[in-house]
Amino acid sequence: MHAPIELADIVADVFARIRSRAPRVHCITNSVAQQYTANMLLAAGAVPSMTLSSDEIGAFVTGADALLVNLGTFDAERKSAIGVALSAAAAHGVPWLLDPVFIERSPERAQFARDVVGRGPAVVRLNGAEFAALTGPELAVDAPARFARDHGTIVALTGATDVVADGKRRTEIGNGHALMSRVTAMGCAGSALVCAALAVEADAYLATIAALAAFGVAGEVAAQTAQGPGSFAFAIIDALYNLDRAEIRARLKAS
Amino acid sequence: MHAPIELADIVADVFARIRSRAPRVHCITNSVAQQYTANMLLAAGAVPSMTLSSDEIGAFVTGADALLVNLGTFDAERKSAIGVALSAAAAHGVPWLLDPVFIERSPERAQFARDVVGRGPAVVRLNGAEFAALTGPELAVDAPARFARDHGTIVALTGATDVVADGKRRTEIGNGHALMSRVTAMGCAGSALVCAALAVEADAYLATIAALAAFGVAGEVAAQTAQGPGSFAFAIIDALYNLDRAEIRARLKAS
Amino acid sequence: MHAPIELADIVADVFARIRSRAPRVHCITNSVAQQYTANMLLAAGAVPSMTLSSDEIGAFVTGADALLVNLGTFDAERKSAIGVALSAAAAHGVPWLLDPVFIERSPERAQFARDVVGRGPAVVRLNGAEFAALTGPELAVDAPARFARDHGTIVALTGATDVVADGKRRTEIGNGHALMSRVTAMGCAGSALVCAALAVEADAYLATIAALAAFGVAGEVAAQTAQGPGSFAFAIIDALYNLDRAEIRARLKAS
Numbered sequence: 001m002h003a004p005i006e007l008a009d010i011v012a013d014v015f016a017r018i019r020s021r022a023p024r025v026h027c028i029t030n031s032v033a034q035q036y037t038a039n040m041l042l043a044a045g046a047v048p049s050m051t052l053s054s055d056e057i058g059a060f061v062t063g064a065d066a067l068l069v070n071l072g073t074f075d076a077e078r079k080s081a082i083g084v085a086l087s088a089a090a091a092h093g094v095p096w097l098l099d100p101v102f103i104e105r106s107p108e109r110a111q112f113a114r115d116v117v118g119r120g121p122a123v124v125r126l127n128g129a130e131f132a133a134l135t136g137p138e139l140a141v142d143a144p145a146r147f148a149r150d151h152g153t154i155v156a157l158t159g160a161t162d163v164v165a166d167g168k169r170r171t172e173i174g175n176g177h178a179l180m181s182r183v184t185a186m187g188c189a190g191s192a193l194v195c196a197a198l199a200v201e202a203d204a205y206l207a208t209i210a211a212l213a214a215f216g217v218a219g220e221v222a223a224q225t226a227q228g229p230g231s232f233a234f235a236i237i238d239a240l241y242n243l244d245r246a247e248i249r250a251r252l253k254a255s
Numbered sequence: 256m257h258a259p260i261e262l263a264d265i266v267a268d269v270f271a272r273i274r275s276r277a278p279r280v281h282c283i284t285n286s287v288a289q290q291y292t293a294n295m296l297l298a299a300g301a302v303p304s305m306t307l308s309s310d311e312i313g314a315f316v317t318g319a320d321a322l323l324v325n326l327g328t329f330d331a332e333r334k335s336a337i338g339v340a341l342s343a344a345a346a347h348g349v350p351w352l353l354d355p356v357f358i359e360r361s362p363e364r365a366q367f368a369r370d371v372v373g374r375g376p377a378v379v380r381l382n383g384a385e386f387a388a389l390t391g392p393e394l395a396v397d398a399p400a401r402f403a404r405d406h407g408t409i410v411a412l413t414g415a416t417d418v419v420a421d422g423k424r425r426t427e428i429g430n431g432h433a434l435m436s437r438v439t440a441m442g443c444a445g446s447a448l449v450c451a452a453l454a455v456e457a458d459a460y461l462a463t464i465a466a467l468a469a470f471g472v473a474g475e476v477a478a479q480t481a482q483g484p485g486s487f488a489f490a491i492i493d494a495l496y497n498l499d500r501a502e503i504r505a506r507l508k509a510s
Numbered sequence: 511m512h513a514p515i516e517l518a519d520i521v522a523d524v525f526a527r528i529r530s531r532a533p534r535v536h537c538i539t540n541s542v543a544q545q546y547t548a549n550m551l552l553a554a555g556a557v558p559s560m561t562l563s564s565d566e567i568g569a570f571v572t573g574a575d576a577l578l579v580n581l582g583t584f585d586a587e588r589k590s591a592i593g594v595a596l597s598a599a600a601a602h603g604v605p606w607l608l609d610p611v612f613i614e615r616s617p618e619r620a621q622f623a624r625d626v627v628g629r630g631p632a633v634v635r636l637n638g639a640e641f642a643a644l645t646g647p648e649l650a651v652d653a654p655a656r657f658a659r660d661h662g663t664i665v666a667l668t669g670a671t672d673v674v675a676d677g678k679r680r681t682e683i684g685n686g687h688a689l690m691s692r693v694t695a696m697g698c699a700g701s702a703l704v705c706a707a708l709a710v711e712a713d714a715y716l717a718t719i720a721a722l723a724a725f726g727v728a729g730e731v732a733a734q735t736a737q738g739p740g741s742f743a744f745a746i747i748d749a750l751y752n753l754d755r756a757e758i759r760a761r762l763k764a765s
Contacts, residue, residue, distance in 0.1 A: 032289045032305050034542045038694035043739050048694065049612065050542050053585045056616045063615060075308045075332065077585065102304065105318060106311045182496070184293035184303065229298050230492030237740030241692070287544045287560050330563045330587065357559065360573060361566040437751070439548035439558065484553050485747030 007209070008252045012245040014201050014210035019045035023065035023199030027192055028052060028081055030072025030101065033185035036233070037068075040189035043241040046196040052081045061088035065199035067096035068192050069116065074109050086119050095122040095198040099191040104133035117151055122204045125156040125191045145170060154204050156194065158187065162212045166205040173209065174253035175216025180236075182229035190215045193240075209254065217251045218243055262464070263507045267500040269456050269465035274300035278320035278454030282447055283307060283336055285327025285356065288440035291488070292323075295444035298496040301451040307336045316343035320454035322351035323447050324371065329364050341374050350377040350453040354446040359388040372406055377459040380411040380446045400425060409459050411449065413442065417467045421460040428464065429508035430471025435491075437484035445470045448495075464509065472506045473498055517719070518762045522755040524711050524720035529555035533575035533709030537702055538562060538591055540582025540611065543695035546743070547578075550699035553751040556706040562591045571598040575709035577606035578702050579626065584619050596629050605632040605708040609701040614643040627661055632714040635666040635701045655680060664714050666704065668697065672722045676715040683719065684763035685726025690746075692739035700725045703750075719764065727761045728753055 024047045029037055034050050041048040049060050054077075061067055067089050069082055089096050098121040100113035110133045117124060117134070124134075124147075132139060135147055144155040149167035157163040162173040180186045193215050197207035221243075222235035279302045284292055289305050296303040304315050309332075316322055322344050324337055344351050353376040355368035365388045372379060372389070379389075379402075387394060390402055399410040404422035412418040417428040435441045448470050452462035476498075477490035534557045539547055544560050551558040559570050564587075571577055577599050579592055599606050608631040610623035620643045627634060627644070634644075634657075642649060645657055654665040659677030667673040672683040690696045703725050707717035731749035736742035 030305070031286050031541050032293055035290060035545060035694060038542055039739065039743065042692045042694055049615070050540070051583055051585075051612070051616075053583070055618055056584060059616050073306055073308070074311060075306075102306070105304070106306075106314050108310055182297045184290060184297055226493075227490075228493030228496035229294065230489030230496070233294065233492075234489065234740030234744065235737075237743075238736075238738030241738035241740070285560070286541050287548055290545060328561055328563070329566060357561070360559070361561075361569050363565055437552045439545060439552055481748075482745075483748030483751035484549065485744030485751070488549065488747075489744065 005249060007254055008249040009245070010206055011210040011213050011252065012248050014197050014207060015044065015214055015243060017200035018196050021200055022047050023196055024049065024063060025066050025068060025192060025195045025199065026060050026064040026085070027068040027070070028078060028085055029068060029070040029188055033070065033072055033188035036185040037189045037192045039237055040240065041192050041196055043237045044193060044196050046199070052077055054080045054084050057081050057085050058088040061085045061094055062092050064094055066195040067094050068099065068195045069096055070099040070101055070188050070191060071103065071109055071113060072101035072188060074106070074112070079112070082116065090120070095204065097121060097123040097125055097191055097195050097198065099125050099188060100130050100134065101188065102130070104129040110134065117153070121153050122198055123154040123156055123194055123208050125158060125194060127158055127187070131157055154208050156208050156212060158190070158212065162216070164205065164208050164212065169205055171209050171254055173213050173216060175213055175220060175251060177219040177223040179223055179226060179229055179232045180219045183233045213252055213254055214240070214243060214248065217248055220251055221247065260504060262509055263504040264500070265461055266465040266468050266507065267503050269452050269462060270299065270469055270498060272455035273451050276455055277302050278451055279304065279318060280321050280323060280447060280450045280454060281315045281319040281340070282323040282325070283333060283340055284323060284325035284443055288325065288327055288443035291440040292444045292447045294492055295495065296447050296451055298492045299448060299451055301454070307332055309335045309339050312336050312340050313343040316340045316349055317347050319349055321450040322349050323354065323450045324351055325354040325356055325443050325446060326358065326364055326368060327356035327443060329367070334367070337371065341371070345375070350459065352376060352378040352380055352446055352450050352453065354380050354443060355385050355389060356443065359384040365389065372408070376408050377453055378409040378411055378449055378463050380413060380449060382413055382442070386412055409463050411463050411467060413445070413467065417471070419460065419463050419467065424460055426464050426509055428468050428471060430468055430475060430506060432474040432478040434478055434481060434484055434487040435474045438488045468507055468509055469495070469498060469503065472503055475506055476502065515759060517764055518759040519755070520716055521720040521723050521762065522758050524707050524717060525554065525724055525753060527710035528706050531710055532557050533706055534559065534573060535576050535578060535702060535705045535709060536570045536574040536595070537578040537580070538588060538595055539578060539580035539698055543580065543582055543698035546695040547699045547702045549747055550750065551702050551706055553747045554703060554706055556709070562587055564590045564594050567591050567595050568598040571595045571604055572602050574604055576705040577604050578609065578705045579606055579631070580609040580611055580698050580701060581613065581619055581623060582611035582698060584622070589622070592626065600630070605714065607631055607633040607635055607701055607705050607708065609635050609698060610640050610644060611698065614639040620644065627663070631663050632708055633664040633666055633704055633718050635668060635704060637668055637697070641667055664718050666718050666722060668700070668722065672726070674715065674718050674722065679715055681719050681764055683723050683726060685723055685730060685761060687729040687733040689733055689736060689739055689742045690729045693743045723762055723764055724750070724753060724758065727758055730761055731757065
């Protein structure tokens with residue numbers, strides 16, 4: 001699996017635009033992930049905000065360029081915040097991503113996720129267990145494409161290989177490193193990067209590929225010097241901050 | 256103070272089992288400690304979850320192999336979550352640890368801790384000030400053993416030397432490093448490691464010793480390269496991830 | 511811009527007192543910033559606490575040497591906690607700092623900040639956008655001094671150059687590094703350091719200068735070895751922990 005130069009350049013262009021435009025990304029995310037997500041966004045050049053208060057979140061989302069909806073800590077405050085935030089996003093055309101963390105562990109959370117899918121996320125990013133909880137146990141090769149088509153969204157199914165599907169197109173990304181699963185909130189931070197990309201790239205399919213590919217490349221660079229998951233957690237932030245076109249061209253594995 | 260090879264091997268065996276079995280540890284912990292605790296558990300090979308919602312926590316605890324109850328941020332949501340979680344733990348035989356953080360600062364929190372002790376923790380892990388708040392100011396040498404016997408639990412009294420007592424047995428552990436007290440949530444993360452050990456070792460007394468000893472050894476390894484508490488915080492995660500039998504045998508100080 | 515030796519020695523003296531007295535700093539701060547703020551305080555030698563429960567926060571503030579009030583996540587729990595905490599601070603003479611994060615994004619938060627200013631903060635620390643939201647769009651050179659005089663407080667207006675004004679005196683601090691704006695909660699952690707300084711230095715104006723100057727110097731030291739914002743985040747904690755009089759004398763830029 002390798003990638004044409006053109007795709008590498010699309011990835012590099014998206015990240016160059018994030019750096020130059022500094023898009024605002026409002027994050028409804030779990031309390032475990034808030035700090036790491038904010039630092040990942042700042043490293044990429046985006047400006048995170050995190051407030052959850054129902055009184056204020058409408059104003060924050062209205063002023064944002066993209067919205068992250070992560071279900072990782074699922075409480076009354078966040079459920080209420082999500083309702084207000086999605087109304088503001090719909091009213092002002094703010095693209096948003098759903099990350100239905102751990103829905104395979106809680107039937108109520110899975111039902112909430114199904115309801116939220118109906119409100120028009122630009123992207124749904126999730127792992128295999130979460131996808132199965134959303135759609136049912138059989139996982140045909142074309143299940144992501146079918147789900148994307150049925151719901152008018154992009155599916156980003158992440159794992160050892162990431163699959164991005166929009167119903168017509170499908171890309172597999174082979175970048176990343178095993179240590180990425182040993183740091184909490186790594187997937188949540190990756191979803192936030194997709195949001196930053198959505199803010200600067202109108203084609204949500206390309207934005208999703210760009211973010212996941214750059215994230216995987218940064219993970220590979222970080223693994224070269226990390227001594228374990230502690231140092232890796234910060235090396236990947238440094239790597240994302242320093243990521244350049246040549247590194248992306250040399251490492252991108254997508255087809 | 257040194258340790259017999261057999262104890263070092265018990266410590267190493269417990270951590271090998273954590274790595275191979277990847278036990279689920281559900282954590283009710285304070286918001287300051289959530290991220291660091293999750294990263295420490297992941298470094299050891301366990302799988303953390305952190306949700307606090309009363310609607311969901313029963314399902315999470317039922318599917319968990321151990322439960323952490325940390326009182327570090329003591330709010331209405333957590334008080335309610337603890338009640339639901341302890342009922343689920345009792346119903347499904349999930350071992351749990353109580354970490355009564357800062358109860359010496361708040362009479363209400365101390366009373367809550369006393370009530371929770373009555374619900375059957377496998378282990379109570381706390382420092383000297385917290386133990387005094389729980390039991391009264393006089394701190395006789397046999398106070399941990401007495402408390403353990405009276406409440407049918409294990410006491411892990413941590414400090415420069417850690418004391419583990421179950422009423423009949425008593426072990427002192429001399430590992431660790433002064434920088435461990437300069438990183439927030441370090442004790443909370445240590446309590447979470449005890450939970451991971453409880454999930455794979457039926458003798459809660461040995462599980463507690465194994466976790467605290469390995470944690471102290473990792474701290475000593477981390478201190479060899481750290482430049483201060485910032486780098487130490489992540490070096491100890493790397494050290495725990497890389498910890499092996501030879502390191503434990505060479506460094507364990509327990510008697 | 512350089513600084514007289516005397517000012518460098520005041521900065522060094524304040525930090526020596528923090529290390530020797532280990533003041534307690536209670537922090538009402540946003541969930542994104544809690545961990546990093548606690549680690550920064552511990553590195554300086556202070557003892558952080560973070561509880562927000564209205565039932566307990568009075569006891570924590572009464573036992574504290576300084577209080578931080580940060581509006582970064584503005585929810586019902588924190589609004590209630592702030593009311594109780596400020597009453598306890600007033601009753602026991604605990605100095606406190608207001609950090610009105612992101613008030614330019616939310617009119618309701620700005621109004622809350624104006625109300626809280628009326629309750630007598632020793633210091634208000636904020637950036638230019640936040641200051642404009644508090645006082646109006648025109649930002650005359652003497653606006654900080656005027657605001658300080660009108661409200662009987664110290665204004666610490668932070669940015670590329672930090673301005674500290676108490677109505678009569680004014681100091682500009684030129685220390686710091688661009689990477690400080692690429693790490694979330696860096697400003698929040700800086701405000702917490704001011705609180706630690708307030709706990710050991712009765713002249714709040716000097717305390718504020720000392721904390722911001724030391725923080726900026728630590729940032730410069732950290733930038734010498736950091737590879738990006740990930741490693742910088744922890745290098746600055748190490749640098750603060752290791753900060754000594756010679757480093758402060760060599761680097762302080764204040765006038």
